[in-house]
Amino acid sequence: MKCQHLTPLPRSERRAPCVLCEQTNYEILSQHDRNAQPLPTVICMHCGLVSHESIPSDDELAEYYSKEYRQDYHGEFQPSGRRVLREWKRGGELATRLSTHTHGYHTLFEIGAGIGCNVKHFELAGLEASGIEPGCGFQQYAQSQLQANISDQFFQDLSLDRQYDIVLMVHVLEHLNEPVKALQTIRKLLNPGGLAYIEVPNLEAPHSRPGRLFHFAHIYNFTGSTLAMLARKCGFRVKHALSRSSDKNLMILLERTDHETLTLDQSSYQCVRTAINRYNNLTYHVRWEYVKDRCRTLYRQHSARLATNYRLSRILQRCQKPQQTAFHKAA
Numbered sequence: 001m002k003c004q005h006l007t008p009l010p011r012s013e014r015r016a017p018c019v020l021c022e023q024t025n026y027e028i029l030s031q032h033d034r035n036a037q038p039l040p041t042v043i044c045m046h047c048g049l050v051s052h053e054s055i056p057s058d059d060e061l062a063e064y065y066s067k068e069y070r071q072d073y074h075g076e077f078q079p080s081g082r083r084v085l086r087e088w089k090r091g092g093e094l095a096t097r098l099s100t101h102t103h104g105y106h107t108l109f110e111i112g113a114g115i116g117c118n119v120k121h122f123e124l125a126g127l128e129a130s131g132i133e134p135g136c137g138f139q140q141y142a143q144s145q146l147q148a149n150i151s152d153q154f155f156q157d158l159s160l161d162r163q164y165d166i167v168l169m170v171h172v173l174e175h176l177n178e179p180v181k182a183l184q185t186i187r188k189l190l191n192p193g194g195l196a197y198i199e200v201p202n203l204e205a206p207h208s209r210p211g212r213l214f215h216f217a218h219i220y221n222f223t224g225s226t227l228a229m230l231a232r233k234c235g236f237r238v239k240h241a242l243s244r245s246s247d248k249n250l251m252i253l254l255e256r257t258d259h260e261t262l263t264l265d266q267s268s269y270q271c272v273r274t275a276i277n278r279y280n281n282l283t284y285h286v287r288w289e290y291v292k293d294r295c296r297t298l299y300r301q302h303s304a305r306l307a308t309n310y311r312l313s314r315i316l317q318r319c320q321k322p323q324q325t326a327f328h329k330a331a
């Protein structure tokens, strides 16, 4: 991306070092969240990592998730039929996307597995797949309806007595207050040469209009550059970047290595600021990509409404039918 001259931002008073580069120079990117509530968001001037100015503690996060998160995201205790269809489609796309990279791998574990669609798709593709999900309504649905091997457990309580070939973490890392510790834990969960698939929102993509970018639940906001730097710092190498810089989500496949190295991307800070400032409310909405995306979303919602019950019953039938998978045949 071509970087341009940027106007100075106010400096932050935050003292805690950046979790990525361990420097302490920050600028304030935004004072409010997407609902116009106060939420100071800062960018590290050294590495470009974007986060809340004040990182919530474990207790603050527990309080938020027990009381406010579901309301903020209009979430459900039990998943709606439309959610199941959407997640099932995404799980199938993920299994297909990773299929060329996972030949010869046998065990898979997902952290924050939701209703279990990813795990179930990999199981149907022949892997021994399991996961954990702390939300008990979703975890119960995964076990009882999809018959996916998902246990009711928090990431922080996970025992490290078993290793896997592949670990998935899809839209979880941005919610955690200690992303370095999280990736280091994933590394411990992997066999030598094992793979970690990480998916997070892409801060550089115009996925939300200006003023609606930040949210309390997303403590860290990653770009391709900051996510790759974080991965190397935690003992991984980037095996494949599976997304483009314009995609809404970053999809990155990492391989466990024997060394932890922080290689600073010198252009990261300026590129993040350029990306965030490139649209105003008008130019954001008149983009052809935005119009196309809205049309696609409306069409998808309309067709999903028409066929939800039929398609859902077909998925559940498929999950409950005994499967003779390639993995079981091999075993």
Ligand SMILES: [Zn+2]
Residues within 6 Å of the ligand: 018, 019, 020, 021, 022, 023, 044, 045, 046, 047, 048, 049
């Ligand atoms: Zn930094």
